[in-house]
Amino acid sequence: xxxxxxxxxxxxxxxxxxxxxxxxxxxxxxxxxxxxxxxxxxxxxxxxxxxxxxxxxxxxxxxxxxxxxxxxxxxxxxxxxxxxxxxxxxxxxxxxxxxxxxxxxxxxxxxxxxxxxxxxxxxxxxxxxxxxxxxxxxxxxxxxxxxxxxxxxxxxxxxxxxxxxxxxxxxxxxxxxxxxxxxxxxxxxxxxxxxxxxxxxxxxxxxxxxxxxxxxxxxxxxxxxxxxxxxxxxxxxxxxxxxxxxxxxxxxxxxxxxxxxxxxxxxxxxxxxxxxxxxxxxx
Amino acid sequence: xxxxxxxxxxxxxxxxxxxxxxxxxxxxxxxxxxxxxxxxxxxxxxxxxxxxxxxxxxxxxxxxxxxxxxxxxxxxxxxxxxxxxxxxxxxxxxxxxxxxxxxxxxxxxxxxxxxxxxxxxxxxxxxxxxxxxxxxxxxxxxxxxxxxxxxxxxxxxxxxxxxxxxxxxxxxxxxxxxxxxxxxxxxxxxxxxxxxxxxxxxxxxxxxxxxxxxxxxxxxxxxxxxxxxxxxxxxxxxxxxxxxxxxxxxxxxxx
Numbered sequence: 001x002x003x004x005x006x007x008x009x010x011x012x013x014x015x016x017x018x019x020x021x022x023x024x025x026x027x028x029x030x031x032x033x034x035x036x037x038x039x040x041x042x043x044x045x046x047x048x049x050x051x052x053x054x055x056x057x058x059x060x061x062x063x064x065x066x067x068x069x070x071x072x073x074x075x076x077x078x079x080x081x082x083x084x085x086x087x088x089x090x091x092x093x094x095x096x097x098x099x100x101x102x103x104x105x106x107x108x109x110x111x112x113x114x115x116x117x118x119x120x121x122x123x124x125x126x127x128x129x130x131x132x133x134x135x136x137x138x139x140x141x142x143x144x145x146x147x148x149x150x151x152x153x154x155x156x157x158x159x160x161x162x163x164x165x166x167x168x169x170x171x172x173x174x175x176x177x178x179x180x181x182x183x184x185x186x187x188x189x190x191x192x193x194x195x196x197x198x199x200x201x202x203x204x205x206x207x208x209x210x211x212x213x214x215x216x217x218x219x220x221x222x223x224x225x226x227x228x229x230x231x232x233x234x235x236x237x238x239x240x241x242x243x244x245x246x247x248x249x250x251x252x253x254x255x256x257x258x259x260x261x262x263x264x265x266x267x268x269x270x271x272x273x274x275x276x277x278x279x280x281x282x283x
Numbered sequence: 284x285x286x287x288x289x290x291x292x293x294x295x296x297x298x299x300x301x302x303x304x305x306x307x308x309x310x311x312x313x314x315x316x317x318x319x320x321x322x323x324x325x326x327x328x329x330x331x332x333x334x335x336x337x338x339x340x341x342x343x344x345x346x347x348x349x350x351x352x353x354x355x356x357x358x359x360x361x362x363x364x365x366x367x368x369x370x371x372x373x374x375x376x377x378x379x380x381x382x383x384x385x386x387x388x389x390x391x392x393x394x395x396x397x398x399x400x401x402x403x404x405x406x407x408x409x410x411x412x413x414x415x416x417x418x419x420x421x422x423x424x425x426x427x428x429x430x431x432x433x434x435x436x437x438x439x440x441x442x443x444x445x446x447x448x449x450x451x452x453x454x455x456x457x458x459x460x461x462x463x464x465x466x467x468x469x470x471x472x473x474x475x476x477x478x479x480x481x482x483x484x485x486x487x488x489x490x491x492x493x494x495x496x497x498x499x500x501x502x503x504x505x506x507x508x509x510x511x512x513x514x515x516x517x518x519x520x521x522x523x524x525x526x527x528x529x530x531x532x533x534x535x536x537x538x
Contacts, residue, residue, distance in 0.1 A: 177371070177373045181369060182390070183343060184365075185386065185390050186360075195386075199375070276378075277420070
């Protein structure tokens with residue numbers, strides 16, 4: 001696309017315009033500059049892909065140029081298939097992650113607060129965290145069928161442990177003095193957990209959730225490879241079996257976009273929730 | 284909820300810790316009588332058990348033998364009749380100034396409206412009007428200590444326990460905080476037990492100054508400070524003040 005023209009026009013004037021009345025918010029030119037370089041990389045990659053598909057890997061059984069992938073994407077969108085696949089995968093992911101957040105935080109607080117609980121379960125939680133739980137997917141599909149529910153269960157299993165473990169270490173990392181302050185104000189155990197330990201653990205929880213989303217996306221794809229009627233993983237799997245390379249790429253790209261979108265959303269929430277923290281690396 | 288300043292009594296109090304399998308005595312046979320409304324300062328070198336004594340008064344630690352009481356009631360645990368000002372401000376970083384000050388009232392289940400109005404009064408008393416919605420990391424060390432003080436005062440304690448609250452501040456901020464504390468204490472009208480290792484701070488603030496000796500902490504002597512109130516840090520220049528400094532330094536030096 002012809003994106004070069006506005007860049008060269010705007011860039012030289014950038015330092016001057018931002019200095020005036022709008023000093024707090026970076027001006028359009030400054031923000032545009034932050035995007036320019038990664039976008040350049042993207043354009044080069046996309047053009048390279050197109051050329052590679054047209055002149056080097058020309059066998060349609062193994063590769064497809066970008067233009068054909070885009071065309072396949074438009075087709076899949078027009079006939080409604082893509083929307084269905086996105087919707088199925090997204091609901092599997094969101095249901096699983098939501099359940100993982102609720103259970104992970106509750107159990108994480110329990111494990112973090114109670115030494116006794118920790119002694120009973122900590123070793124096993126660590127072991128399960130290290131186990132690639134997508135391996136139990138066939139079992140879950142046997143139990144729960146090939147619908148959305150079995151995949152949500154896979155997502156839950158893969159996402160719950162980072163959330164649980166991070167929450168527990170966040171609770172345990174609570175500054176002792178902050179607990180003593182609450183004690184000196186006669187706080188009950190419940191109040192200490194709710195008003196001191198939980199908020200202190202929030203940054204850890206958010207990190208856990210972000211990790212959980214990442215693992216959950218893997219869970220969705222793997223789950224759908226093992227048995228599904230729809231979903232992006234299903235689209236990738238069936239396209240591969242029918243040598244429909246353009247559709248296969250549509251599945252991969254949509255999945256990547258979904259992952260990026262959710263990670264950005266999580267970062268936005270994190271940024272909002274942690275306004276009280278002095279930022280470490282921001283200028 | 285109107286509270287009157289309470290008295291403090293400490294009788295035959297001993298405190299031992301077991302560290303690495305060895306018993307260590309930190310407080311040895313302490314007897315104290317603090318009158319209602321008095322500004323009582325404990326001064327001593329580090330390791331004399333003064334913070335331990337304060338924690339016992341707050342109910343965060345329990346003596347090995349003997350007992351301490353507040354307003355005639357023996358201390359068994361923390362109570363809302365006592366407000367504790369911690370050495371490093373120990374504010375909740377995720378709470379704004381107002382929400383930090385309101386914390387103790389929130390735990391007691393005081394209605395939001397009343398808590399907010401009491402907190403506002405305390406914030407104004409410590410001179411932080413205009414900073415209500417700031418987070419602790421946006422405040423200077425002196426301002427954080429003011430919030431810490433306001434938080435302790437908001438529950439309207441009969442006794443204010445202060446554990447070297449200005450130790451981490453620079454000299455100038457410390458001086459202005461001392462001036463502020465003199466003003467605030469006279470307005471709030473609570474009994475104050477204040478701990479410090481700085482001799483001039485002890486004499487400037489205290490009605491009486493108790494000098495402790497280190498390991499095990501023993502009460503060496505209590506000195507009446509008969510400097511006129513209201514006091515101002517300028518009093519440090521006076522001969523009478525320097526005289527007190529000499530006496531306390533002598534006592535500590537011969538510990």
